[in-house]
Amino acid sequence: MRHIYKITVLCFVLTSCVNSHNNNTLTSVEIESTEDRIATLKREIVSKSEFHDAEFLLFNVNGFANSRVTGIPGPSSWNYRFAIKVKPSEIKNWIADFTRIDAKEYTFDWTNDLVVHRNQNWERKSVPEVYKREDSNTFIVVYQKEGIVFKQILGE
Numbered sequence: 001m002r003h004i005y006k007i008t009v010l011c012f013v014l015t016s017c018v019n020s021h022n023n024n025t026l027t028s029v030e031i032e033s034t035e036d037r038i039a040t041l042k043r044e045i046v047s048k049s050e051f052h053d054a055e056f057l058l059f060n061v062n063g064f065a066n067s068r069v070t071g072i073p074g075p076s077s078w079n080y081r082f083a084i085k086v087k088p089s090e091i092k093n094w095i096a097d098f099t100r101i102d103a104k105e106y107t108f109d110w111t112n113d114l115v116v117h118r119n120q121n122w123e124r125k126s127v128p129e130v131y132k133r134e135d136s137n138t139f140i141v142v143y144q145k146e147g148i149v150f151k152q153i154l155g156e
Contacts, residue, residue, distance in 0.1 A: 026058040029117055041082055049090035051149075055115050055122070056082035080153040083114050083122060088147040095140055098131035106130045111141055111150045124148060 026044065028037045034053055041054045044064055058064070061077040086094070108128065115122040126145040132138065137154035 023063050024059060024061055026056065026060075026064050028055045028057075041084070045080065045082065048093040048096070049086050051084040051086045053085040053121055054082060055118065056080070057114060058082070076155060078153065078155045080151070081110055081114055083111065083148065083150045085121075086147050086149060088144055091142055091144060091147065091149060094149050094151070095131045095142065098133050098138075098140055101130050101132050103128055103130045106139070106141070108141065110152065114150065122148060 026040070028040070031037045031040060037054045037056070038051060041056050044056075044058055058081070059077075059079045124143045124146055126143050129142045129144065131140040131142065137152075139152045141150040142148070
């Protein structure tokens with residue numbers, strides 16, 4: 001009887017931690033419609049304002065809202081990178097609890113990689129401002145005049 005209990009518990013744990021769809025990455029590259037990209041991203045992030053375009057590359061070891069097999073997540077690890085276009089006046093909503101840091105100490109490679117497939121939609125001419133949330137690995141790169149916000153959230 002004890003063996004049956006142990007096997008049942010083991011099966012439950014393994015099933016809870018495994019996503020049969022193996023869908024732990026969500027990207028906007030193949031989503032042609034702006035409306036579909038926005039809707040997909042809004043399901044996965046906390047939005048601080050409306051936005052009218054989006055690009056993203058999201059990794060979550062537990063999968064995403066519409067792909068989890070069970071309601072019980074396993075160990076957490078994620079890397080969310082996204083770009084959004086907002087009204088320039090709404091950028092303040094996205095950086096409200098962040099501290100500005102020296103942009104010279106920050107690498108922008110990932111921001112360029114994120115939008116390269118639709119680069120014409122993400123023209124940036126102003127000088128970027130970089131912000132970091134205290135005690136976290138969350139960064140925001142802002143192009144104020146263009147209303148462009150890039151955000152990276154790293155978590156474990």
